Amino acid sequence: MSEQTAEEGTSQGPRVVVVGAGMAGVQTAVALREQGFRGRVTVIGAEPHQPYDRPPLSKAVLLGKAEGSAFDVDFESLGVELRLGCEVHGLRPDARELDTEAGSVPYDVLVLATGAEPITLPGTEGVPGVHLLRTLDDAERLRPVLTRQHDIVVVGAGWIGAEFATAAREAGCAVTVVEAADHPLAGALPTEVSAPMAAWYADSGAELRTRARVERVEPG
Template identity: 55%
Template sequence: MEPVADLSSDDRIVIVGAGVGGAQTAAALREHGWTGRLTLLGDEPHPPYDRPPLSKDVLAGKADSTVFDLDWAALDVELLTGRRALRLEGAERIVVTDGGPVHYDHLVAATGASAVPLPGALGVPGVHLLRTVDDALALRAALRPGARVVIVGAGWIGAETATAAAALGCGVTVVEAGPEPLPGALPAELGRLTRDWYAAAGVELRTGSPVAEVEAAAVHLADGTLLEADAVVVGVGARPATGWLGDSGVTLDDHGAVLADARLRTTLSGVHALGDCASFPSGRFGTRLTVQHWDNALHGARTVAADLLGGDGAPYDPVPYFWSEQFGRMVQYAGHHPAADRLLWRGAPEDAGWTVLWLRGDVPVALLAVDRPRDLAQGRRLIERATPLDPAAAADPGTPLKSAVR
């Protein structure tokens, strides 16, 4: 992948995608002195906004808008909202949009990911996805006291939506095809610990229950069960929004994410990619990662801006981090646990808060903290520095992690 050519003051940088990654790339470019033409293109009609609060504050009725507090006019950023990228013509350096062509000298792909629908459920009345602010507002209107809500998928979005719906007085059922909540995100032995959270909130959880069909006002399970519903929420994952890159010369991996290098450059000269739509090589964990969380987009934006401006910083290799607020608990995760050899407990599931560490030898590579934010903060730094721990001291929840260093 080619290094970035020197920027000219006459060049135009176009950022496709107006989520946190795109918005923060634009802001970082201006912050670090880029004065040339800068265009931010988003497919939604709204100004750039933050997505994590959609399943939290917006659903709960605490906020209607999560627009970033950035003055685009003062930043001299050309903001093109409501413009969907249709394809990239790399040889001509043109983004073809539904509002006409957009020419660029350097391009940043930050188009994020799209919610995965259930087959046959798109367009069915009462069926909701949760990815945009319009999705959140439409779903909030359906979450009336007494409404029967069926949520398909017991992942992070499913749990957060169930939390909000139950708090609003809905009757909530969550169905999950996997054997335990949070399949794919956590080992089953940890996912099953959240079962009691659902029960305590009055939410019915059905695992091992794949969906056969969704129709207006009903969900049919594969075992023949019929669940009547006033609203159905589908939260079965997201896929990189990279269809517009097609035959552009930007190489995608087997999961549809842009194949980026350690400076988030793509295989097409003049094009970077970041956030949910990109994968990157992690020397830290010895594998290629696609991290569909806010923190990755934020840090990727800084790397891309620095690289465009000729920086020679360290390779992009963050410790992934995300958080979820569900059933009155703050759940935080850092690292990449498939790289681990063993799991170490700090506390127990019945405690008010607990933490698990994944270790490679005695070095932490991942951490899950439930209502223990100090463990998360200290543990994340230890993961970043690959600092060995004394396992006996680390297993004592009364010992700060930073004091368990060998």
């Protein structure tokens, strides 16, 4: 896209604001331009990093095989404004404005693409050695844990739990995975498909405990 087109794309048509700089938010912005949308497009992300893909966090980034996974998108040439490190605190639909820590942001069309937050388990607040894995910063904090080959308990046998367990085993850690359901990936796949996957954990040297709901976490 030429500079002239990018500039025109900031002034013609309604203003679209996308909250969330992950896969969904970025692809929304890209698709708007691909479909010929000429209005202003702003993507707001709470993290300070360039928008990135999350799946490598539980594999290559954790193991130090990659420093990041930024999307290969030239936002400037697309005429897409990025506001990174900017948290959204509220929404005022009547005024068509977002309240952010940097001030209000007006919009004509609002797209919420914030994704999900991991569940915080009871008793984990302030307990050393308890980590979440959702962001690039989370993965970077976990990398030295794997390097030191700690004994690790993973709560959840979904896709991320499985990938993290595999990465931890590859790093030489002893791994136990606890899952509230009676088989891995219970919320993502039918039992007929996911039940045989339990053997994958044993094959990798990880212990899988199903029907094991976490009630609380206590300092060890």
